[in-house]
Amino acid sequence: MSASPITEIDLHAYVDGQLETSRRAEVEAFLAAHPDVVAEVQAWRMQNQSLHDIYDNVLNEPVPLRLTGALRSRRWPRGIAAGVAWLSCGLAAGWLAHGWMQGPAQPRTFAQNALAAHVLYTAEQRHPVEVTAQQEAHLVAWLSKRLSAPIRAPKLQEQGFGLLGGRLLPGQDGPLAQLMYESDKGERLTLTVRHASQAQSETGFKVMEQGGNRAFYWIDSEYGYALSGSIDKRKLLEIAQAVYLQLHQSSN
Template identity: 25%
Template sequence: MITLPPSERDLHAYVDGLLTEADQQTLETYLAAHPELARQVQAWQLDAQNLRAALSGELHRPLNPDLDPAFIRQRMRRNRTRHFATAAVLLIAVSVGGISGWQAREMTLTSGVLPMADAVQAYRMFALNDTMANDWNPAKPNNVQVWLDKNFAQANRLPDLESAGFKPVSGRLTSTEQGAAAMVVYKDAQGRTLSFYIRPPAERNRLLSPGTRRDGELQADYWSGPGYNYAMVSPADDPAAQAARQTLKHAI
């Protein structure tokens, strides 16, 4: 039921023939008393007639559900939801990337090789194999520091881990693409093993910020000094190795 004075919605419903017979009569009585409004409604009716005439052929075509206003509004809501979801995923990705990217920067700055991966590999290949020939052992006249100094000019001093129960027992020269490298093996009285590794920096003279990473059962603690990269590799969960790592922190 319409109200008086009629709203614009009531007037458009009248022009489109959507009012009940009673409401139509009520509105026509009102328009008869308000000629200015009646002329406006008549102009709307003329426009509607002209539009129907211009689209007479189109009006006979089957309804296109894609053009249904309700469907269009629903599709717009879905699109907005999808856009918000996409934006949320991107925000999460950027946030996580900002945190984890800096942590991974040292690992991926060059060719994607983990820092001091060759130190870990050398430990697995040589440190636990007492039958392999060594380039230095305690039976030789020169101590291990003299041996290192012959091969690595101005290198940092070999870590002193005696307070943690570990002493150097062997040394072995290896090679990298950047030049000679060396591993010194330490053991304690119970035969537990860890290693000290020295090598030239990787490509682009890449030195390492102090860091730690786990590789399976092993832990590599790495750092850099003038001209060289260093690592200590040890069993990750061994209490004696943990004590040695604490000693190393004070030595470097």
């Protein structure tokens, strides 16, 4: 009998460590054959870790004495108590999800996806990009068409990096463009770009760090950008500023 198809439920359970050994092996075999899904799975892992980083301190705080006293002072019928508990958990989870998916959390989610894709594809030696820099005009035109907006490839030779090529990535609210750069030393950077249908609240540079890699990300009108790399933090910021100046000036 053939194994049942791998579903998104299986992938989420895999990320959460909830699969039995046999099913986990099937999922890992599926991921090995579908590298395009690995970036999404890695992004989920990073989202989970970020949620822990943000909320674990709150969740691990002791319950205030005034609340524990209130609970002890009233005996609830078992069914009602269970219902209240589940309702409280549901409201808390819903609010956390609301805060995670709405407003200022969106750029962070974008940056997480960009950083996960950076880690995945910069490790590739034979196929780091879909379209090489030798076809830069085609690459830029293709990515612009898929994002329904003009995409530009900044020139980073003064910063010691040349364009290697690029690829299309799946995004939470539409496709993303990834441009990869490489130095003479073999160091690689990626610039991930997203486009929104309307202008967003512009932001300054923000940084995200994970496992020796970091990304500077920002919002500039309808565009979101994330520059990712494992080089020195100050150097990466200088390059992010150079990217911003080139792209911002060319759009005006």
